[in-house]
Structures are given as structure tokens and as C-alpha cells.
Amino acid sequence: MDSAAPSIRLPAGDPMLPRLFRIERVKKELSDTFTMEITPADGGPFHFRPGQFNMLSAFGVGEVPISISGDPGAPDVLVHTTRVVGSVTAAICALKPGDTIGVRGPFGSHWPVEDARGADVVFVAGGIGLAPLRPAIYQIMADREHYGNVVIFYGSRTPEDLLYRHELQRWRGRFDMSTEIIVDRATGHWGGRVGVVTKLIRGGGFDRHHAVAFVCGPEVMMRFAVETLGECGVTGDRVYLSMERNMKCALGFCGHCQYGPSFVCRDGPVYRYDAIERLFNVWEV
Amino acid sequence: MVEPDRKDPPIMAIDRDGLDALIQCLAHDGYQVIGPRVENSAVVLGPVAGVADLPKGWTDEQAGGHYRLVADGRGEDGALFGFTLAAQGWKRYLHPPRTRLWQAHREGRSWRVEAEDAAPRYAFLGVRACELSAIHVLDRVFDNGQFTDPGYAKRRGGTFIVAVNCGRAAATCFCASMATGPKAEAGFDLALTELSDSASARFVVEVGSRAGAAVLTGIPHGPATAADIAAAERAVANATAQMQRAAGGREMVDDAAGVLSRNVEHPQWDKVAARCLGCGNCTAVCPTCFCTSMEDTTDLSGDVAERWRRWDSCFTLDFSYIHGGSVRRATASRYRQWITHKLSYWHEQFGTSGCVGCGRCITWCPVGIDITEEARTLAESEGRT
Numbered sequence: 012m013d014s015a016a017p018s019i020r021l022p023a024g025d026p027m028l029p030r031l032f033r034i035e036r037v038k039k040e041l042s043d044t045f046t047m048e049i050t051p052a053d054g055g056p057f058h059f060r061p062g063q064f065n066m067l068s069a070f071g072v073g074e075v076p077i078s079i080s081g082d083p084g085a086p087d088v089l090v091h092t093t094r095v096v097g098s099v100t101a102a103i104c105a106l107k108p109g110d111t112i113g114v115r116g117p118f119g120s121h122w123p124v125e126d127a128r129g130a131d132v133v134f135v136a137g138g139i140g141l142a143p144l145r146p147a148i149y150q151i152m153a154d155r156e157h158y159g160n161v162v163i164f165y166g167s168r169t170p171e172d173l174l175y176r177h178e179l180q181r182w183r184g185r186f187d188m189s190t191e192i193i194v195d196r197a198t199g200h201w202g203g204r205v206g207v208v209t210k211l212i213r214g215g216g217f218d219r220h221h222a223v224a225f226v227c228g229p230e231v232m233m234r235f236a237v238e239t240l241g242e243c244g245v246t247g248d249r250v251y252l253s254m255e256r257n258m259k260c261a262l263g264f265c266g267h268c269q270y271g272p273s274f275v276c277r278d279g280p281v282y283r284y285d286a287i288e289r290l291f292n293v294w295e296v
Numbered sequence: 297m298v299e300p301d302r303k304d305p306p307i308m309a310i311d312r313d314g315l316d317a318l319i320q321c322l323a324h325d326g327y328q329v330i331g332p333r334v335e336n337s338a339v340v341l342g343p344v345a346g347v348a349d350l351p352k353g354w355t356d357e358q359a360g361g362h363y364r365l366v367a368d369g370r371g372e373d374g375a376l377f378g379f380t381l382a383a384q385g386w387k388r389y390l391h392p393p394r395t396r397l398w399q400a401h402r403e404g405r406s407w408r409v410e411a412e413d414a415a416p417r418y419a420f421l422g423v424r425a426c427e428l429s430a431i432h433v434l435d436r437v438f439d440n441g442q443f444t445d446p447g448y449a450k451r452r453g454g455t456f457i458v459a460v461n462c463g464r465a466a467a468t469c470f471c472a473s474m475a476t477g478p479k480a481e482a483g484f485d486l487a488l489t490e491l492s493d494s495a496s497a498r499f500v501v502e503v504g505s506r507a508g509a510a511v512l513t514g515i516p517h518g519p520a521t522a523a524d525i526a527a528a529e530r531a532v533a534n535a536t537a538q539m540q541r542a543a544g545g546r547e548m549v550d551d552a553a554g555v556l557s558r559n560v561e562h563p564q565w566d567k568v569a570a571r572c573l574g575c576g577n578c579t580a581v582c583p584t585c586f587c588t589s590m591e592d593t594t595d596l597s598g599d600v601a602e603r604w605r606r607w608d609s610c611f612t613l614d615f616s617y618i619h620g621g622s623v624r625r626a627t628a629s630r631y632r633q634w635i636t637h638k639l640s641y642w643h644e645q646f647g648t649s650g651c652v653g654c655g656r657c658i659t660w661c662p663v664g665i666d667i668t669e670e671a672r673t674l675a676e677s678e679g680r681t
């Protein structure tokens with residue numbers, strides 16, 4: 012031993028440094044939610060798996076985890092859908108085409124899209140939870156013949172909170188998938204269903220013994236969804252969900268995202284339900 | 297050509313002048329020498345220029361919520377390392393309370409990002425066995441198999457370590473039951489044992505690396521006598537004996553990891569929360585607590601942005617904040633997170649305990665909450681059912 016200091020590998024690239032991207036297009040989705048298309052300033056495609064996220068930086072303001080919501084089959088443009096809830100998301104929202112944003116990623120685990128081949132796939136989304144599921148929907152629809160029924164159950168608070176409205180309409184018009192929507196509270200001319208998303212799950216449309224479910228939304232909504240899926244015969248080993256915790260680094264260094272023994276940034280955000288079942292029902296983990 | 301390491305490097309001895317020469321020699325080699333010194337009635341770590349800066353003649357009295365320096369009453373012959381632990385550990389040098397990660401300059405509508413690359417070269421003098429273990433714990437945290445923290449890697453890679461074995465345990469120490477001390481077994485460049493019972497004030501020196509051997513050749517030293525070596529062994533045995541619970545010392549319960557993982561739901565969480573102030577002192581003094589937050593700043597012109605990383609604590613409400621509210625609102629869930637992470641989850645994350653038994657969290661807790669007692673209470677409640 013030359014010295015007692017360990018030979019810690021010096022990384023090829025510094026994982027703390029953001030890569031610069033150019034804002035190409037910004038689309039307002041809802042009053043507080045927008046979708047942004049960005050491309051790397053240094054060129055090249057951006058490959059990712061559905062369910063993964065990036066850390067997005069606004070100059071001098073901060074950095075936040077945001078899921079990738081675009082098509083993994085179109086890696087030339089990176090797509091994020093963000094809801095403005097605080098200072099960093101507001102600063103990102105203020106960026107215009109031609110401006111620069113910092114990106115670190117992609118990070119985290121992914122929806123096991125390939126492993127679900129041969130099975131029915133049930134998507135259960137709540138609110139902005141549809142954004143992290145959309146890449147999986149794109150990938151499956153691009154490889155449609157390898158899957159059984161594809162069912163989307165989407166719940167939002169009001170009709171005004173429905174994300175990707177045009178796309179939902181297109182999906183509803185397709186014969187090779189089923190898209191069902193429900194709102195907590197009907198407003199305006201809403202003629203659709205009213206209630207919670209679990210109501211849609213109970214309606215079925217999938218082979219309970221072989222369906223795989225991908226669930227994303229607020230934690231309470233996921234709790235009920237998992238329970239209802241279980242009652243409908245979709246057991247915990249076929250249910251995947253995306254957890255949300257505070258994140259400051261996405262590298263396993265800052266400790267903020269810990270969920271029991273795991274780091275949501277590295278072991279998650281997508282977990283197989285039976286792997287976290289024990290903690291999922293404990294208070295304030 | 298790589299020379300094979302000799303299996304058992306000969307054990308050497310130095311006197312106080314030799315130690316002084318060691319400090320000078322390290323400084324001459326370009327190291328910033330950090331060691332224990334007395335400031336504000338406590339032993340703290342800071343730059344040391346020679347033996348005169350060390351806490352000669354001081355021992356510490358530690359207990360739950362209690363710390364006091366006491367003169368050892370030996371005047372000029374007083375021990376240099378008669379205290380156990382400095383109030384804060386080496387973490388503040390390897391993983392500083394605040395570090396700048398990068399700086400960015402606005403250039404038109406784009407920016408240019410510059411990494412931080414200056415790293416000091418430290419020589420640590422007086423690293424205790426438990427602290428050496430804590431450094432190895434941090435090594436795993438910041439090189440986790442997927443990502444490496446370049447700042448930590450640079451600071452750590454350049455560090456020269458002079459360990460000092462313990463001849464005395466404080467009432468808060470429990471390294472023996474964590475298998476992390478009181479003798480430094482590996483991971484040092486040089487390891488000293490102070491022979492404070494000998495009038496000639498000598499140190500037995502073990503060499504742990506080539507760098508250590510090279511430094512030693514530059515300072516006055518001689519072979520340790522059989523009597524020196526026996527005295528060094530006695531000193532360490534004394535510290536071990538003082539930690540035995542049967543003799544009034546402190547021990548961590550067996551299988552603390554299992555105990556914590558089995559008791560996520562337990563009435564004790566509310567009981568400890570009734571006492572815990574949520575101040576986060578325990579996390580600040582713990583040599584392995586690594587959690588941080590980020591702060592982005594801009595200069596007045598708004599054209600230069602910086603990202604800073606600073607220590608954070610799982611005891612704050614903000615720590616677990618997500619839109620809609622914090623996940624861990626109750627002090628009970630925050631204390632549970634801390635102790636369960638230390639003693640149980642850490643094994644799954646890093647293959648080692650997150651607690652090295654230094655006892656600092658006990659000493660510096662204003663209300664004297666004791667990690668060993670909390671684990672024992674849970675363990676004993678299992679026995680009762």
C-alpha cells in the first residue's frame with residue numbers, strides 16, 4: 012500500500028455538473044402546467060428508459076427532479092412536463108425558446124416495459140402522474156403486437172386538470188387501446204364519469220391473472236389503487252409504482268430521498284409493489 | 297516495480313521531539329496538518345504547528361448531555377492524547393459543512409459551467425480508531441458503485457493519516473461493541489500509542505503504508521522495546537475494559553440492525569420524541585452523518601451563479617418536504633428515521649453499520665438521549681413479548 016488513502020476512482024465526468032440544453036418549444040398544458048422540448052447544446056441524442064427522471068436547473072435558482080415525459084423512441088428531443096408549485100418550477104416555466112436549462116440525468120429505475128410483453132398492461136394515473144407514464148405508453152404502442160390489452164385509467168381533480176387533452180382524445184379513438192377518464196368533481200360541460208380512479212379499475216377490461224399494472228400519482232391515490240388492483244386479482248408482484256421523495260442530488264449522496272433502506276433516486280422511483288409493501292403502509296417513512 | 301509489502305513492519309518508537317518533528321515534516325511535505333487543540337474549553341480540531349499546540353494534560357469527562365475538560369494533574373508530563381474525542385470529527389475536513397460544487401457564468405442566453413477543482417492536502421493527526429472507521433464509512437457513501445463524489449475523492453485521496461490508539465474510554469464510548477476500536481487496525485499511514493505511564497513520554501509507532509514509512513525515516517525514531525510494546529497493549533486493553541457493560545461501561549445491544557428493522561412500529565418512538573428537541577445536534581456531530589442540501593446563489597449582477605452544498609439534518613421538517621407538506625412531520629418519525637438509518641438501513645445501503653460507537657451524539661444531545669439505551673429499550677421490549 013502506497014498510502015492509507017483509498018484509491019477512490021475519479022469519475023470520468025463530474026456527476027454534479029449540469030449539461031446545458033436549449034429550450035426548443037414550450038407548450039402550455041394547463042393553467043399551471045407546461046411541457047417543454049429541449050435539445051443538448053453539445054448535440055447528440057438523449058437516451059432514457061420510461062419512468063426515469065432528470066434533475067433540471069434554472070440558472071441561480073435551483074434544481075428539481077422532473078420525470079421525462081417524451082417518447083423514448085425519439086431521443087433527439089427531450090420532453091418534460093412540469094407543474095409550477097414553487098420557486099424552481101416557476102423559474103423553469105419562465106424560460107423561453109432559445110434559453111438555456113441545466114440537465115443532469117437520466118436517473119433512477121424504469122417501468123419494466125419489456126418484461127411486460129405478452130401481458131395486459133394497466134396504466135393507473137392520477138393528475139400529473141400521467142407524465143412519467145407517457146413514455147411507457149409510447150413504447151408499448153410502438154411495439155403493440157407484443158402486448159395483450161392496453162388499458163389506461165386516468166383520474167384528475169376536475170376536467171380542467173386533464174393533461175395531454177388532445178392526446179387523450181386520440182388514444183380514446185384507437186381500437187387497440189382503452190382509455191378511461193374520471194374526475195373527482197365535474198365542472199362545465201363534463202359529460203364523463205365522476206368519482207375516484209379506483210372505480211375505473213373495478214370496471215375491469217384486463218386479464219386479472221396476467222395483467223401488469225403501472226401506477227403513478229399522489230401517494231394516497233396510489234394506496235387506494237394498489238388495494239383495488241389487489242382486490243381485482245392483480246397481485247403485488249405485478250404492480251409497479253413510482254414513489255416521490257424530496258431530492259437534492261439524485262446520486263445517493265444527499266440522503267433526502269431515503270425511503271426505508273432504499274434511495275428513491277437510485278433504487279426508485281419505480282418500485283415493484285411487493286418490494287416496498289412493508290413500508291408503504293407505515294406512517295411517515 | 298512494485299515491492300511486496302513486508303508482512304509485519306517493525307514497531308518503532310518516537311518521543312515528543314520525534315512527534316514534533318513528524319508534524320514539521322508533514323508540513324514541509326506540503327500537508328496542512330490538522331490535529332486536536334483546546335479552544336473554548338473543549339478539544340476541537342484545527343491546524344497544529346507543533347506539539348505545543350496539542351491538548352497537553354487534558355482529559356475529557358463525557359456523559360449524556362455533558363462534556364467537560366479536566367486537567368490530568370501531571371503538569372509537564374501530562375498526556376498529549378489523554379482526551380478521547382474532539383467535539384467534532386474529521387468529517388468537516390473531508391465532507392465540509394459548506395462546499396461550492398460549481399460556478400456558472402451567463403454568456404448571452406447560454407451559460408458556461410466551471411467545476412470546482414482546488415482540494416487541500418491534509419495530514420490528520422490523532423485520528424481515533426472509531427473515527428478511522430467513520431472515514432471508511434464515508435468512503436463508501438461517496439463512492440457508491442454508481443457515482444463518485446469528485447470533491448470527496450480528491451480531498452480523501454490526498455490525506456495522510458496519523459491514528460492514535462485510545463488508552464482510555466469516555467463514559468459515552470462504545471466502539472468495542474461496534475468492533476471499530478479502541479485500536480486502529482488498518483487504514484492509517486502511521487498509528488501511535490501514547491505511553492503515558494512512562495516518565496519519558498514515548499509513543500509506540502506502527503507503520504501502515506509506504507507513505508508512512510517514508511515520513512518516519514525523516515524523523516528521529518528507534519525500535520520499540522518489548523516493554524514499550526507491552527505497555528501499548530496494556531493501554532488499549534484498559535480502554536476496552538472500561539467499555540464493558542458489566543464493569544459500568546457502555547455497549548450496543550447485539551443485532552441492533554435486526555432490532556431496529558423489526559420495530560418500525562413501537563410505542564417507544566413517541567416516548568423518545570417527547571424528549572427530543574429535533575435540534576439535529578446528533579447529526580452535526582456524528583462522524584458518518586452525510587446528508588446535505590443544495591443552495592443556488594447569484595452575484596449582484598445576476599450573471600454568475602453558484603451551487604453550494606451544505607450539511608443538512610434529517611431532524612428538520614424541511615428535509616422531507618415535497619409539494620403538499622413534509623413526509624416526516626412528527627419528531628417520532630424523524631428520530632426513527634435517524635436511528636433506524638444509522639443502525640439498520642445503513643447495512644443494506646453500504647454493507648456496514650452507520651454507527652461507529654464514538655458516543656458523540658450522546659454527549660452533545662442537550663437532553664442526553666442515548667442511542668445505546670434507545671436500541672436496548674427496543675431490544676428488551678422484544679424479549680418481553
Ligand SMILES: Cc1cc2nc3c(=O)[nH]c(=O)nc-3n(C[C@H](O)[C@H](O)[C@H](O)COP(=O)(O)OP(=O)(O)OC[C@H]3O[C@@H](n4cnc5c(N)ncnc54)[C@H](O)[C@@H]3O)c2cc1C
Binds near residue numbers: 079093101
Ligand atoms: C422522481 C420525481 C419525479 C418528478 N416528476 C415530476 C414531473 O414530471 N413533473 C412535475 O411537475 N413534478 C415532478 N416532480 C415533483 C417536482 O420535483 C416538485 O414539484 C419540485 O421539486 C418543486 O420544486 P419548487 O422549487 O418549484 O417548489 P418548492 O415547493 O419551492 O420546493 C422547495 C424544494 O422542495 C423540494 N420539493 C418540493 N416538492 C417536491 C416534490 N414533489 N418532490 C421532490 N422534491 C420536492 C425541492 O427540492 C424544491 O427545491 C417529481 C418529483 C420526483 C421526486
Ligand code: SF4
Binds near residue numbers: 578582584658
Ligand atoms: S450515531 Fe452517535 S455514537 Fe454512532 S457514530 Fe454517530 S455520533 Fe457516534
Ligand code: SF4
Binds near residue numbers: 573
Ligand atoms: S436526539 Fe438529541 S441531539 Fe439529536 S435532534 Fe434530538 S435532541 Fe437534538
Ligand code: FES
Binds near residue numbers: 258261263265276
Ligand atoms: S436525491 Fe440525494 S440521495 Fe437521493
